Amino acid sequence: MGTLIGAAAAVIIGLATAAGGSYALTNTADPDAAPQVQAKIKEQFNPNSSPEHVIYGNR
Amino acid sequence: MDARRERLVLAAVSAGLALLVFLPVLGRGFVLSYDMVFAQRQSLIPDALGLGSALPRSVPADAVIALATAVVPGDIVQKIILLLSLFVAAYGAARLVPTEQLGTRIVAATGYAWTAYFAERLFIGHWPLLLTYACLPWIVRAALSLRRNEPRALARLVLACAPAMLTPPGGVLAALTAIALAGPRKLGHTLGLAVVLTLPWLVPTLLHDGGTLSDPAGVAAFSARAESWGPAILSVLGLGGIWNGDVVPGSRGAPMAPVLILVTVAVALAGLRPLARKWGTPPARALLLLGVLGVVLAALATLPFGEPVLSWAMGHVPGAGLLRDAQKWVAWWALPVALGFALAVEAAAARLRTGAARGALVAAAALFPLLTTPDLAWGGWGRLEAVRYPDDWNAVHRVLAEDDRPGDVVALPLSTFRSFAWNDHRTQLDPAPRALPETVLVDDTLRVGGEEIGGEDSRMDRVRAAESPEDLAAAGIGWILVEHGTPGRVDPRLLTGAKPVWSGDWLTLYRTPGEPAVTRTRSPVPVVLANGVALVTIAAALLCLKLPVRTLSRRRNSLSRKE
Numbered sequence: 001m002g003t004l005i006g007a008a009a010a011v012i013i014g015l016a017t018a019a020g021g022s023y024a025l026t027n028t029a030d031p032d033a034a035p036q037v038q039a040k041i042k043e044q045f046n047p048n049s050s051p052e053h054v055i056y057g058n059r
Numbered sequence: 060m061d062a063r064r065e066r067l068v069l070a071a072v073s074a075g076l077a078l079l080v081f082l083p084v085l086g087r088g089f090v091l092s093y094d095m096v097f098a099q100r101q102s103l104i105p106d107a108l109g110l111g112s113a114l115p116r117s118v119p120a121d122a123v124i125a126l127a128t129a130v131v132p133g134d135i136v137q138k139i140i141l142l143l144s145l146f147v148a149a150y151g152a153a154r155l156v157p158t159e160q161l162g163t164r165i166v167a168a169t170g171y172a173w174t175a176y177f178a179e180r181l182f183i184g185h186w187p188l189l190l191t192y193a194c195l196p197w198i199v200r201a202a203l204s205l206r207r208n209e210p211r212a213l214a215r216l217v218l219a220c221a222p223a224m225l226t227p228p229g230g231v232l233a234a235l236t237a238i239a240l241a242g243p244r245k246l247g248h249t250l251g252l253a254v255v256l257t258l259p260w261l262v263p264t265l266l267h268d269g270g271t272l273s274d275p276a277g278v279a280a281f282s283a284r285a286e287s288w289g290p291a292i293l294s295v296l297g298l299g300g301i302w303n304g305d306v307v308p309g310s311r312g313a314p315m316a317p318v319l320i321l322v323t324v325a326v327a328l329a330g331l332r333p334l335a336r337k338w339g340t341p342p343a344r345a346l347l348l349l350g351v352l353g354v355v356l357a358a359l360a361t362l363p364f365g366e367p368v369l370s371w372a373m374g375h376v377p378g379a380g381l382l383r384d385a386q387k388w389v390a391w392w393a394l395p396v397a398l399g400f401a402l403a404v405e406a407a408a409a410r411l412r413t414g415a416a417r418g419a420l421v422a423a424a425a426l427f428p429l430l431t432t433p434d435l436a437w438g439g440w441g442r443l444e445a446v447r448y449p450d451d452w453n454a455v456h457r458v459l460a461e462d463d464r465p466g467d468v469v470a471l472p473l474s475t476f477r478s479f480a481w482n483d484h485r486t487q488l489d490p491a492p493r494a495l496p497e498t499v500l501v502d503d504t505l506r507v508g509g510e511e512i513g514g515e516d517s518r519m520d521r522v523r524a525a526e527s528p529e530d531l532a533a534a535g536i537g538w539i540l541v542e543h544g545t546p547g548r549v550d551p552r553l554l555t556g557a558k559p560v561w562s563g564d565w566l567t568l569y570r571t572p573g574e575p576a577v578t579r580t581r582s583p584v585p586v587v588l589a590n591g592v593a594l595v596t597i598a599a600a601l602l603c604l605k606l607p608v609r610t611l612s613r614r615r616n617s618l619s620r621k622e
Contacts, residue, residue, distance in 0.1 A: 002411045002416065009423060012427070013430075019315040019316065020310065020432075053546060054474055054475075054477055055476070056303070056505045057093075057183075057302070057508075058507070059280070059284055
C-alpha cells in the first residue's frame with residue numbers, strides 16, 4: 001500500500017514540478033523579458049498615443 | 060510538540076507565505092492594480108458611506124479606509140491589509156483543520172492560501188474579497204463553536220464576520236458561511252448577525268435613487284473563463300476562471316493545469332470522509348454543499364440556459380448585479396478543497412511505514428500549491444509594484460481642501476480606468492475619487508475587450524451630455540480635473556470658458572464658471588444609524604470577549620456566599 005501511495009504521490013508531484021518548472025523555464029528563457037529589450041519596447045510603445053480608452057480587461 | 064510551539068510554527072509558515080508574495084512591494088508607495096486604489100489620506104466623503112449617486116459597491120470599505128488613513132498613512136494601511144489577508148487565510152485554515160498533526164495543518168495552510176483565487180483577486184485588486192477569503196476559516200470555526208453552544212461563540216462569530224463584510228459580495232459570502240455552518244438551530248442568531256453587519260451597505264442600497272438594476276451585457280463579459288484546454292467549469296473547480304484573462308497567472312494556462320485540478324479535487328473529495336468523522340456529518344455536508352453552490356454560481360453563466368436567465372435577472376431583479384463576475388462565489392469551494400486535501404494526505408501518510416516517507420509525502424503536499432502556481436510569488440513575479448503618486452496629486456488635494464466652493468469634481472477623460480507612465484502603464488482605477496477630498500464623478504462605463512457595459516451612476520448621464528463648462532456647472536460640477544498621460548480624449552468644448560486654477564505635468568484643475576447647481580443629497584441619518592448599529596454590535600462583541608465576565612461572576616458569587 002505504501003509503495004502505491006508513494007508511486008501516486010511521486011507522479012502527482014512530478015507533474016506539479018514539471019508544470020511549475022516548465023512555466024519558470026519558458027518565462028525566464030523569454031528573450032523579450034531581458035531588461036534591455038524591455039527598455040526598447042517601452043521606448044517604442046507608448047499606449048497613450050493610440051487607444052481611445054483604457055479597457056478593464058480582455059477575456 | 061506543545062500547542063504553543065505548534066501555533067508559533069504555523070504563524071511562522073503563514074508569515075513566510077505572506078512575505079513570499081508581498082516582500083517586493085513592502086517599500087513606501089502604493090500598489091495600484093486594476094480595482095485596487097489606496098491614497099495617502101482618503102476622505103470620508105458621502106460616497107464612502109454610500110450616500111452618493113453611484114451604487115454602493117465599495118461600502119463600507121471606503122469609509123473604513125478613510126478612518127484608518129486618518130491615523131496611519133494610506134500606503135502602510137494597504138500593506139497591512141495585503142499582508143494580513145494572506146497570513147490570516149493561511150493561519151486560519153491551519154487552525155481549522157481537525158487534526159493532531161502539524162504537517163496536516165501546514166498542508167491545509169498552503170492549500171487554502173496559495174490558490175488561483177487569491178492570485179487572481181489580488182492581481183485584479185479586489186482586496187475586500189481577499190479579506191473575506193481570509194476570514195472564512197475563522198467564520199467556520201466560530202460558527203462550529205456556536206453550533207456546539209460553546210460560550211462566547213456568537214461574539215467570536217461577529218468579530219470573524221466584521222472584516223469580511225466590507226462590501227456586498229463579502230457580506231453575502233460571510234453571512235451564508237455563518238448560517239450554513241452554525242446550522243438551522245442557530246438560524247435566529249446567524250440571520251440576525253448577518254442583517255446587522257450588512258446594514259452599512261444594505262441601507263444605502265435600498266435607499267439608492269437610481270435603482271439597483273445592472274446592464275445585462277455584463278453577464279457574458281464577466282462570466283467565468285476557461286484558462287486552459289478544459290471548459291470554464293474546470294478552471295472554476297481549480298479555484299480560478301476569473302473573467303479577465305489579463306490578470307490570470309500564466310501557470311494557469313499550462314497544458315498540465317486541468318489534470319492537476321482534477322487530481323487535487325479527487326484527493327480533496329477523498330478527504331471529506333475523515334472530515335465528516337471528526338466534525339460530524341451535518342457541518343461537513345454543509346461546508347461541501349456551500350462549496351458546490353459556489354462552483355455552480357461561478358459557472359452558471361457558462362452553463363446551458365445560464366446566460367439568458369442571468370441576463371433577464373440583471374434587467375429585472377434589483378441587486379442581481381451581485382451575480383455579475385460570479386467567479387467570486389467560488390471562494391466557498393476553497394475550504395472543502397483545502398481541508399479535504401490535507402486530511403486525505405494525512406490518511407495516506409498514516410499508511411506509510413517509515414517516518415521519512417511520511418515526512419516526504421506531507422512536505423510534497425505542502426509544496427504542491429506553490430509548485431503549481433509559482434507565479435503568485437514575489438508580487439506575481441513583478442506584476443505588482445509599489446509606486447508613488449506624482450506631487451501633482453498632493454497639490455490638487457491642497458487646492459480643493461482649502462477652497463470651500465460648492466460643487467463636485469468631474470474627472471476627464473471620461474473613463475473608469477487609467478494607464479499612467481508613473482505606474483508603468485498598469486491598468487488602474489481612476490484614483491481621483493479616493494485621492495481627492497471632494498466627491499469625484501468618473502465615467503463608470505466598463506470596457507471589456509471591444510464591448511461596453513453601461514454604468515450605473517445616474518448623474519453621469521448629464522455629465523456625458525454636457526457640451527460646455529456651463530452645462531457641467533448646471534449638473535452640480537464645480538471643478539474639472541483633467542488627468543494627463545492616460546489614454547482618452549478630452550472634449551475641448553468642456554474646457555472653453557473654464558478657469559484653470561492649477562496645472563502640472565499630470566493634472567490640470569479647472570473651475571467651472573458661475574455657481575454650480577448643487578442638488579440636495581438625501582438625509583444621511585438612516586445610513587449613519589445603520590453604521591452605528593453595526594459598530595455598536597462589533598464593540599459589544601469585543602467587550603463580551605475581552606471583559607473577564609467569568610471572573611466577575613465568580614467574584615460576585617463568592618461575595619454573595621460570604622454575605
